Amino acid sequence: MTALDTLATREDQISPGISACVGCNVELTLRTVLKVLGPNTILAIPPGCMGGVGVVGWDKMSGAKVPVFFPLLDNSASMLAGIRLGLKARGREANVVAFAGDGATVDAGFQALSGAAERGDKIIYICYDNEGYMNTGYQRSSSTSKGSWTSTTPVSKEGSGGKPQHRKDFPLIMAMHDLPYVATASPAYIPDLVKKVERAMEVKEGLAYIHIYNPCLTGWGIKSDDSIAISRLSVQSRFFPLWEAHGRRLQFTVRVPKPVPVADYVRRIGKFRHLDEARIAELQAITDERYSFLEAMDRMGGGANAPGA
């Protein structure tokens, strides 16, 4: 079945009307992921955009067709680990899935996630990374790109400021737990995302992790029509490369032999408007460095012989 067939025929497991911003590609990502996962799923939506827009529901109503709950900001992975153990005790099988923002994943939720990964708890953990705490108006996270304006890394009238540090390379950190499956994904590459969710579902033992890079229209200053185009640029500039890893065998899933300059990506995003050429060059440099590192891993993982290499 092609990705399109899957998406055209499977039932949407999320309420048809949730209050995500107009054009939000996290909403797109969530609906896509849940169509692939199907109804036999228990879904954790920690505090963040998707919780805020009503996926867990309001008062005595639900926002999803599958069982769904709010974990705490910092315990999605451990609550899911408990759900898995409870199901095991009852002899039941279901997809046990987190759909969590970067704050709930790379910051406050990291200890619980790393613990579950090391223990090998059988859960699927999906992070939608929009580079910050967007549900509360865009405060910085450790996933926010260097130079980015956020409400807690303000920019002066002269254009100085923004976040001083590079974002942590979180999906690689997860891969270094020697997990059965780790992948990065983008809403601009839906068939790639669909395949990765399917692979995560195939994992028999241990934690599967997917890190999706979701440019935030409202927080970043992007027009709603541009949502997918800019997501695509994040990949085509090698700023956010798409790969998957089984254990330490890492391979690119989308190869970018002729990247567009990072500047072409950055210049279209409001939160980077104040960056001068020197600061954009810094972003280009870290992008190149990180991509070279992945290329080396890709070569070790046999990626050089892979189709399209």
Next chain:
Amino acid sequence: MKEIRLHGRGGMGTVKAAEVIVHAMVAQGGFGNSIPFFGFERQGAPVTSFIRLDAKPIRPKTQVYEPDCIIVLDRSLQTAVDVFVGVRENAFLIVNSAEPPESIEAPKRVTTIATVDANEISIRKIGKPIPNTAMLGAFVKCTGWVEIDAVVDKVAALWGDANASIVREAYDSTLILRR
């Protein structure tokens, strides 16, 4: 009620020895409790443990301040801690020592002194100087407060027959001075 205080060092099995005495007391239908005084347990650090024995249930869950019996698993402790603090009249003292009991200095309130070469027996039987089991044999011989068979059975169950034979040999070889 009988109150006992054990002085040992981390690694000597002081706390476990106290528990064995309580086990023996309960096995013969009595009551007992043992409370270790805990620091951060490290090998070699001074360790104290407290025991109460009685024919009826024991209610206080407190440390022992006025012991009827003092068990010293390592003589070198006498320079580090005052092992005689609070000791009652007509008390018993059991010391791990190759010397005869006459050589042991103790306050007048201590009227029965026993010694046993626990290290020697232990090294010979199990190859390491772990004095707790030998001290159990000496304790039973000296006080008679619990039965030797109950102690031997518990030690055998916990650590095997070689250790149980240490208890018996110590029981037989303990020297006692009543004064």
Next chain:
Amino acid sequence: MSRVDVLNGNLAAAHAARLSRPEVIAAYPITPQTPVVEYLTQFHADGSLPCQMSEVESEHSAMSILTGASLTGVRCYTATSSQGLALMYEPYFRASTLRLPIVMNIVNREMISPQTVWGGPQDSMTLRDAGWLQIYVEDNQEILDTTIQAFKVAESAEVLLPINVCYDGFYLSHMTERVEIPSQEEVDAFLPPYRSRHIILDPETPMAVDPLTNGRLLMEYRRKHMAAQQAALVAIEKADAEYARRFGRSWGGVIDEYRTEDAEYLMVSLGSVCGALRECIDDARARGVRVGLLKIRSLRPFPRARVIEALAGKKGFGVIDRNVSFGTNTGILFQEIRAALYSAGSRYPAASFIGGLGGEDLTLEIVAGAIKSTIETVDAGKIDNEASWLVRPERKA
């Protein structure tokens, strides 16, 4: 058939947990609770505890895992102490407000600073308003019996709340004494299997847990939660009565009274110090002093009516607190008793004591002194607004 053994408090708790057939356990070691985790993993390894077990990376995850597991409807158990409980605070509160009947032993240990590992129930008593049931016990048999009963109380349909059975670190956790261990068959007959019906995460019956909830509805949940706490007063007594019928041991339910009937003075406390109090009360009685013990077992729910009843007609009372209530000049239990009496319009002379913090021993001598001081305060008609501190004198050989 039950059997007699010699157990420390932690092993008594571990046996109780094993006999209660929990389906999921997640626990993180912390002094003085650590042996509980070791015993449980040993039981698990030797096949006598066939449950799902998770060796977590923190107490926060331990309680989070149990929250998740309990949401699938299964029986859950854990244990912790002190800083571990503090780290759990976030999921601890949530477990109660989700009405999940998790059972957790708390091996009471003082809170830092200064750095300490020794006893004192400051850890759990500080959290008395987080919605859990909290029972405090006096010896190792009571640890075992109460922990088994705790599952029954927590899971009863009119309660459905998580519960702590709290016992003093070291003074009970590491004290060995005679304990009767019931057989598995006996416990099975007392404690039927548990399946949650009120809240469940299961694809067969999809529901949302914790939707964004308005204040009015939230208040409705809180009101029901408070009613469940009150229902627990009855459930605790019922469980104790049934346990007594089956096993021949009663611990008194929400409170325990010792020689109170004709007493003029009552000493009030909770936890292991009650043993020393009984001993000292017998001594005082032998000298003709009519004093008795009111032991509080259930701190939450607070047994207001039973306390009022127990104190009715007495001259006055004294409370020994092994904790402090910062900013109020007394310990926590003293305030609780005072508040209960106010609700009945009663006013008694009363003495407040704080002692035994950080593992400091509450010796027979200290406890006897507190009784004497209580009688003086009561006879003078005074009410302490500031606690007296119980301090052990230095001893000489």
Next chain:
Amino acid sequence: MSKEYIGPVGEGLYAVRTGDWRTRRPLMDQKTCRRCGICLMYCPVNAISRGADEAYSIGLEYCKGCGVCAAECPAKAIAMEKEGAK
């Protein structure tokens, strides 16, 4: 659901009428459409469906009018019009 819950539980689906948010509406030209399905894949609210005849249609009940479908359509078969215009 009339069931009484003692804890915070939600049953039954809550749906915001997000179609009301729209300021622009997508109009699909079926003659230009190449039936590639890209609009369906990228629609964030799952408002686009595929018919038995492989034709795609946009449901307006929940469409927020973001314009992603129009921007991504390789055939330029979708136009965004001001909401309310005839």
